[in-house]
Amino acid sequence: MGIINKTVIILLLVVTTDAAFSRPISWSGGSTIMYKTNSMYSSYYYHYSPLYKYSLGLEYINDRHFNDQYINLKTTYLLGRKNTKSSQANLYLTGGVSTKSKNNHFYGVHGDWETRRLFASFSVINKDTDVKDYTENELTFGVAPYLGEYNDLHTWVMVKAKKDTIKNNWETYPFMKFFKGDSLVEIGAKNSHWDIHYMLRF
Amino acid sequence: MYKILLSLIILSSNTVLAMDGMHNHDSHNHNKHQDMTYVDGSKTKITDEMFSSFSAGLSNTQIVIVDVQGMVCDFCARGIEKTFNDDKDVKKVDVSLDKGKVMIAYSMNKKVDLDEIKNIFLSNGQTATGIVIRKV
Secondary structure, three states, X not given: OOHHHHHHHHHHHHHHOOOOOOOOOOOOOEEEEEEEEOOOEEEEEEEEEEEOOEEEEEEEEEXXXXXXXXXXXXXXXXXXXXXXXXXXXXXXXXXXXXXXXXXXXXXXXXXXXXXXXXXXXXXXXXXEOOOOOEEEEEEEEEEOOOOOOOOOOEEEEEEEEEEEOOOOOOEEEEEXXXXXXXXXXXXXXEOOEEEEEEEEEO | OHHHHHHHHHHHHHHHOOOOOOOOHHHOOOOOOOOOOXXXXXXXXXXXXXXXXXXXXXXXXXXXXXXXXXXXXXXXXXXXXHHHHOOOOEEEEEXXXXXXXXXXXXXXXXXXXXXXXXXXXXXXXXXXXXXXXXXX
């Protein structure tokens, strides 16, 4: 297998095991469906939260680049939460395995802090694959240009920075986040391709 | 190195981020009278306009006004409305992100369980810090 193909596989795993989706745990008894598509793959992710402290999920990946399909099993555990009058902070432990091979799994921590105006998050995820083990670091910042009330359309201007131990350089790209009611959409442009993420909670 | 960092973060999180809502309830009298302040009523005041707007058209109703911490995101607060609306005795729910308040209108035959209300907020990720019940 050529170095380019190996690199593409690794990059694909980086994006398909992205654990930094908005709020990886729902309310007790809540379910979440996500759809994500970009230039290389599409994914359908469902997770269920038996309690507000953890979620269990399955993610189906349709890899268009290699014409491959497989499933990721993910879990996220809430290590701690701090609520104040004007903010909420969360720290999560996350991990998962893939049906792609027994050697494909990941684990790490993800934290976020949010007010009605500002958002910041980080994640440090260690990923083991057939090809190479590596670590991915991610930072996200966001600002709401206006403060919407409950049931309004909410808009966030976001920027994400990623660095992994393979390429070892930060990659930064902007995206917009919109949500209203039970639906959330993130739209970004990465490497000249649209990156779209839809989420529904129920 | 990252595994060590990970372990440190996990261990420290248990002390730095104490789980909200897990405080000692012994100091409260949960069986107290429904017209009284539950935790800290001074935080639970709402404007007459808000209350009038919410209670318009309601009668024979007990309205629970909750002061909430951590309710900063509409998308993350959806479960509050859904969970309370699952209760057949709930007539109406209103969430105010700006005020950090939630108002729930219960029928009078509902025996309001204040611990249950606090737990509903906890299970949705927020913390109820003050609860007051008014009757209309």
